[in-house]
Amino acid sequence: MRKVSSASKTADKVFRVATGLCASSPVLFLVAIGIVVFIESVPSIKFMGWHFLTGTQWNLGDMYGNLEVKNGVSAPAGATYGALPYIVGTLASSVIALLIAVPVAIFTAIILAYRVRGPVKTVLSILVELLAGIPSVVFGLWGVIVLAPWVAQFFGPLLTHLGVVIPFFRGPVGTGMGLLSSGLILALMIVPIITATTRDLLEQVPILYREGGIGLGMTNWEVVRKICLPYVKDGLIGAVALGWGRAMGETMAVLMVSGSAINYLPHSIFSPISTMAAVIADQLDSALTDATHLAVHALAELALVLMLLTLITNFLARWLVHRGGQRVRSGVRA
Amino acid sequence: MGQSITVENLQAWYGEQLTLREISMDVDANQVTAIIGPSGCGKSTFIRCLNRLHETIPQGKVRGRVRLGTEDLYAMDPVDVRRVVGMVFQKPNPFPTMSIYENVAIGLKLGGIRNKSELLDRVEQSLRMAALWDEVKDRLHKPAVALSGGQQQRLCIARALAVEPEVLLMDEPASALDPVSTLRVEELVLQLKERYTILIVTHNMQQAARIADKTAFFLNGELIEYGDTTTMFTKPADKRTEDYITGRFG
Numbered sequence: 001m002r003k004v005s006s007a008s009k010t011a012d013k014v015f016r017v018a019t020g021l022c023a024s025s026p027v028l029f030l031v032a033i034g035i036v037v038f039i040e041s042v043p044s045i046k047f048m049g050w051h052f053l054t055g056t057q058w059n060l061g062d063m064y065g066n067l068e069v070k071n072g073v074s075a076p077a078g079a080t081y082g083a084l085p086y087i088v089g090t091l092a093s094s095v096i097a098l099l100i101a102v103p104v105a106i107f108t109a110i111i112l113a114y115r116v117r118g119p120v121k122t123v124l125s126i127l128v129e130l131l132a133g134i135p136s137v138v139f140g141l142w143g144v145i146v147l148a149p150w151v152a153q154f155f156g157p158l159l160t161h162l163g164v165v166i167p168f169f170r171g172p173v174g175t176g177m178g179l180l181s182s183g184l185i186l187a188l189m190i191v192p193i194i195t196a197t198t199r200d201l202l203e204q205v206p207i208l209y210r211e212g213g214i215g216l217g218m219t220n221w222e223v224v225r226k227i228c229l230p231y232v233k234d235g236l237i238g239a240v241a242l243g244w245g246r247a248m249g250e251t252m253a254v255l256m257v258s259g260s261a262i263n264y265l266p267h268s269i270f271s272p273i274s275t276m277a278a279v280i281a282d283q284l285d286s287a288l289t290d291a292t293h294l295a296v297h298a299l300a301e302l303a304l305v306l307m308l309l310t311l312i313t314n315f316l317a318r319w320l321v322h323r324g325g326q327r328v329r330s331g332v333r334a
Numbered sequence: 335m336g337q338s339i340t341v342e343n344l345q346a347w348y349g350e351q352l353t354l355r356e357i358s359m360d361v362d363a364n365q366v367t368a369i370i371g372p373s374g375c376g377k378s379t380f381i382r383c384l385n386r387l388h389e390t391i392p393q394g395k396v397r398g399r400v401r402l403g404t405e406d407l408y409a410m411d412p413v414d415v416r417r418v419v420g421m422v423f424q425k426p427n428p429f430p431t432m433s434i435y436e437n438v439a440i441g442l443k444l445g446g447i448r449n450k451s452e453l454l455d456r457v458e459q460s461l462r463m464a465a466l467w468d469e470v471k472d473r474l475h476k477p478a479v480a481l482s483g484g485q486q487q488r489l490c491i492a493r494a495l496a497v498e499p500e501v502l503l504m505d506e507p508a509s510a511l512d513p514v515s516t517l518r519v520e521e522l523v524l525q526l527k528e529r530y531t532i533l534i535v536t537h538n539m540q541q542a543a544r545i546a547d548k549t550a551f552f553l554n555g556e557l558i559e560y561g562d563t564t565t566m567f568t569k570p571a572d573k574r575t576e577d578y579i580t581g582r583f584g
């Protein structure tokens with residue numbers, strides 16, 4: 001019997017170890033980052049407790065005065081870290097972004113997947129991909145120069161008419177920098193990813209099922225609505241969760257158009273806001289001047305909350321999918 | 335009741351490739367017509383022209399005339415055409431996200447029937463016609479994909495029948511089925527011809543002989559011979575037909 005040379009066996013071992021390492025690297029990175037962020041947040045968690053999530057004041061305290069000790073952590077006098085405005089800002093701006101982006105992206109994806117062919121399809125697909133490639137800071141600049149003034153002078157005043165029924169739409173419109181502009185710019189930034197994912201999903205719907213619908217006398221729209229969208233539902237929710245995660249974590253563009261509100265809960269769609277990601281970027285400089293380092297730890301805790309929130313939304317989406325799947329299985333959908 | 339179909343000089347293309355050449359044939363109402371011929375000769379393309387499905391694929395092009403009864407099929411709204419000319423595909427394709435009930439009811443709902451009990455009646459009636467009712471009546475709300483292949487195909491037949499078409503196109507409806515399921519589908523076809531005009535594509539010569547009143551033999555996109563099934567299988571007029579049915583090629 002011929003034996004396989006030991007060299008090729010060694011190569012196989014190397015190959016196995018290498019692929020193992022590569023395969024587990026996402027998990028390793030996730031765990032490593034999670035641990036670092038968590039350890040960095042510990043002092044702030046001790047110092048603020050749950051008030052971190054419910055407080056509305058973010059105050060670094062008197063950095064040149066005395067230190068005070070609370071819960072075993074020393075901090076500049078008067079320091080308090082309440083993240084609620086940024087949690088609200090993050091959730092509100094990303095949800096607005098989703099409300100706008102998801103329908104737009106789904107319709108665009110339907111058109112790309114089924115309604116256009118040949119060169120038109122190629123050009124449109126490239127445009128979508130180009131949109132995804134625009135740097136965040138360019139979006140931000142455009143937001144400041146074009147979007148915010150447009151919101152302030154035209155779109156905002158228009159929306160205030162809805163204020164009669166929905167209090168959240170009541171003016172004043174202000175400078176245009178705020179929740180609405182943040183949501184709009186985030187929508188623009190997540191449309192490409194949701195569109196591209198949804199288009200790929202729709203293209204995978206077997207022609208067999210689509211023709212089954214057409215053959216039954218369904219219109220194109222009915223085929224999409226009754227057959228294609230339900231077929232890709234799981235993936236679609238994943239795509240939306242992906243977009244949501246992006247919108248919550250997006251930093252630069254939001255920082256530029258949000259109005260950078262500190263210690264202020266938005267009370268209308270035009271209010272200036274800040275998001276967790278933007279606050280981390282914005283506040284890091286001044287936080288570093290805190291000799292007790294507690295301000296940096298507080299920002300780390302903000303990052304931790306952001307990570308957790310992204311995870312929670314992701315799991316929430318998955319849970320929704322799962323539940324939806326069960327409903328189909330038990331047939332309640334009929 | 336079924337409708338007759340009159341095909342005149344029908345041509346079909348995939349892009350530049352001419353796939354059907356000048357097909358002309360009259361299909362009688364309430365009869366079973368079998369379409370036979372070697373693989374790739376254009377059988378599917380032909381019946382897909384009769385419910386205007388061919389034109390939905392990229393590059394699909396049709397020329398010629400098809401009349402349903404007295405109406406010009408290609409002057410009608412394609413969506414209306416497909417409600418009158420139903421289709422059963424080669425591979426069973428029940429809608430995978432829907433229950434058994436929903437698969438049959440969907441066409442009715444789109445047709446504007448909202449009343450729950452009327453829907454249930456029509457669903458039952460269609461499933462009975464497709465000889466599936468007894469097997470699924472206790473699990474109507476279970477997913478359709480949980481059925482066996484043969485049951486799925488009969489579900490697809492029920493789905494097509496539910497909207498009460500006048501013509502039923504069947505593209506090798508039994509090719510993915512075991513002998514028993516095949517036999518059931520054949521029995522079904524014979525029962526259904528009282529109410530529908532049926533065109534059935536088949537690779538199975540015995541099947542054509544068993545169920546078809548008339549048979550059409552296609553070769554390379556041309557209609558070679560068309561006539562009474564018994565005559566065709568006993569005294570084919572064309573040498574090529576004879577070669578095919580005696581198994582000399584194809």
Ligand SMILES: Nc1ncnc2c1ncn2[C@@H]1O[C@H](COP(=O)(O)OP(=O)(O)OP(=O)(O)O)[C@@H](O)[C@H]1O
Nearest residue numbers: 348351353371372373374375376377378379380391
């Ligand atoms: N979507 C398509 N695009 C391009 N050419 C096609 C397409 N579908 C079929 N054809 C070609 O058209 C011709 C006829 O195909 P068709 O499917 O009608 O044959 P068929 O008789 O039904 O064959 P089979 O018995 O294998 O189902 C074949 O040459 C095939 O290659």
Ligand SMILES: [Mg+2]
Nearest residue numbers: 377378379505
């Ligand atoms: Mg075929």
